[in-house]
Amino acid sequence: MSKKFLLDRRELVIGLAAGTIVPLAGCADNAALGRNQLMLVSQAEIERLSATAWRDTLQRQRVLNDPAYTRRLERVGTRMAETSGLSHLDWEFAVIDSDLVNAWVLPNGKVAFYKGLMDIVETDGHIATIMGHEMGHVAGRHAAERASQQRAAQMGMQIVGMALQTQGVDYDADMAAALGAGIQYGVILPYSREHEFEADRLGIDYMVGAGYAARDAMDVWLAMSTLHQDRALEFTSTHPSDDARIAAMRAHIEAMGYI
Ligand SMILES: [Zn+2]
Structure with a gap:
């Protein structure tokens, strides 16, 4: 990747505005999604932000060391990482000692599941459902795409052929906010609907590939949609x-013959 993309955000914006930095690789083909993506953020930059966010999380949050939780999460996570085609990432799985019903995965393969979520799921397949969905966001490079869309919007760039308006992205949400404040509050900012649909499809493919039952995915998402508001529902809000x-x-499960 070009060294130009290692500039800080302010320099990048100024450079792009002045036309001294040309995002040559502005669109990238994503094989997992079968579509092109606007990419104005380098993988190196995403990894740097992710590494900082992960360090912050491990410092600020209480990490649970109970093997009943940690071994289960690692068992499922390791299996899912293999089938997701993301085994090149340096996966780490942490259980956060909190009653929040939440989970997230950073683009560099760092996974946080909250004790409150692990307490309400029954099977490993349920964990695999959520893990697969989050890994789908990683394979889809959704965080980088969202940050790129926001940058393009901020700079008023006209990207011919890139249907930004169909993405439904919250342009106020910065990548730094997603990975900084998002982590601080234990949440990742919402993805667009298209991203959610893509992560759902990929997640189901991964969990079935890893030998879990697709039926577990339906159980989890149906349960999530009916969870009461009095629980701390960061996961369902994002x-x-x-x-x-x-x-x-x-429809995807039936079309793929998973059930
Ligand atoms: Zn999602």
Whole structure:
């Protein structure tokens, strides 16, 4: 990747605005998604932000050392990482000692599951469902795409052929906010609906590939959609599970012959 992309964000914006930095690799083909993506953020930059966010998390949050939780998460996570085609990442799995119902994965393969979520799921397949969905966001390079879309919007760039308006992305959300404040509060900012659909499809493919039952995916997302508001629902607020998503998942499972 060009060294130009290692500039800090301010320099990048100024450079792009002045036309001294040309995002030559502005669109990248993503094999996992079968579509092109706007990419104005380098993998190196994403990895740097992710590494900082992970360090912050391990310092600020209480990490649980109970093997009943940690071994289970690692068992499922390791299996899922293999089938996701993301085994090149340096995967780490941490259980956060919190009653929040939440989980997230950073683009560099660092995974946080909250004790509150692990306490309400029953099978390894349920954990694999959520893990697979989050790994789908990683394989889809959704965080980088979202940051790129935001940068393009901020700079008022007209990217011919890139249908930004269809993405439904929250342009106010910066990558730094997602990985900084997001981590601070134990949440990752919401992805666009398209990203959620893509992560659902990929996640189901991964979990079935790893030998888990696709039925577990339906169980989890149906349960998420009906969880009461009095729980700390960071996960469901960033991953709204509505009828359209569940119907799309069911259609994908049937089309692929998973059930
Ligand atoms: Zn999601």
